[in-house]
């Protein structure tokens with residue numbers, strides 16, 4: 001695959017905190033992530049809260065340095081560049097859109113100042129050209145020019161997110177990462193912002209990484225869906241196959257619990273809670289909740305296996321068969337008693 005950005009064996013480990021103080025524990029936020037994103041591709045990232053989606057997103061745009069592993073952007077290793085060069089590469093080549101535009105935008109600056117800031121920092125064009133670019137960016141995201149002298153607090157949530165999108169696009173990036181871009185917005189404006197992102201992606205040829213809890217939207221927006229579990233990428237699947245043909249039991253379970261995707265069925269029952277990211281299980285991290293788990297799963301983390309469809313791969317010792325329906329899996333999972341090796 002022609003790569004725009006590539007992660008190779010990327011790990012992010014944090015010091016754990018308790019009551020604001022660091023403890024001796026470590027949080028394994030991202031473990032052994034290998035991922036390639038092509039120019040113009042939309043990759044959706046799904047997984048339960050705390051599984052490392054935001055960490056993956058931040059590593060991809062060079063905001064977070066992996067503790068171990070490499071991030072290659074347009075063929076260059078980001079973290080072996082001199083810092084000044086990395087700032088230019090990341091600042092101009094990537095953009096990030098956060099969940100809550102109210103906190104992501106400086107509320108003391110006007111919209112014009114917010115949009116001019118990256119152009120000034122990266123010294124793009126003459127002052128007059130920067131003013132033109134601000135007008136162009138506002139028009140690109142559907143904001144009337146009259147709002148240029150307003151403050152973020154004077155705008156609606158949807159308008160603020162449009163400003164955040166315009167700012168992310170200011171320097172013509174190749175890659176934009178949107179981390180839960182609509183979850184802080186009113187339901188009524190979510191679709192408008194998602195359509196705007198899709199439209200901009202097409203018009204500007206952007207690669208888009210879309211992180212969300214909203215599985216239906218991820219599937220609709222993306223070419224490829226990445227499933228994460230406890231800091232690991234466990235499956236990559238073309239979006240049009242992920243509901244019915246995902247091979248990792250966790251991906252099937254996640255999609256079975258999303259209302260409206262499949263014929264009405266009960267979700268695949270999973271045993272217990274997600275384990276702590278400070279003490280991930282040995283072997284496959286999903287094994288403690290998986291109805292297919294065996295001793296082998298406790299002993300070794302499976303390597304990626306390629307499925308029959310290009311772009312589809314999974315890490316599982318006992319994958320779901322291609323012809324197994326989610327309804328079959330619900331029955332299977334419900335009939336398996338908890339095993340000692342699961343804990």
Ligand SMILES: Nc1ncnc2c1ncn2[C@@H]1O[C@H](COP(=O)(O)OP(=O)(O)OP(=O)(O)O)[C@@H](O)[C@H]1O
Nearest residue numbers: 014015016027029048049050051052053054055277
């Ligand atoms: N700076 C940090 N210090 C300590 N632990 C952290 C830090 N940042 C993230 N973590 C932990 O790393 C793990 C992964 O966090 P991350 O935010 O990437 O997950 P997520 O899937 O995006 O979660 P959510 O869906 O709730 O936003 C979590 O256990 C989180 O508590």
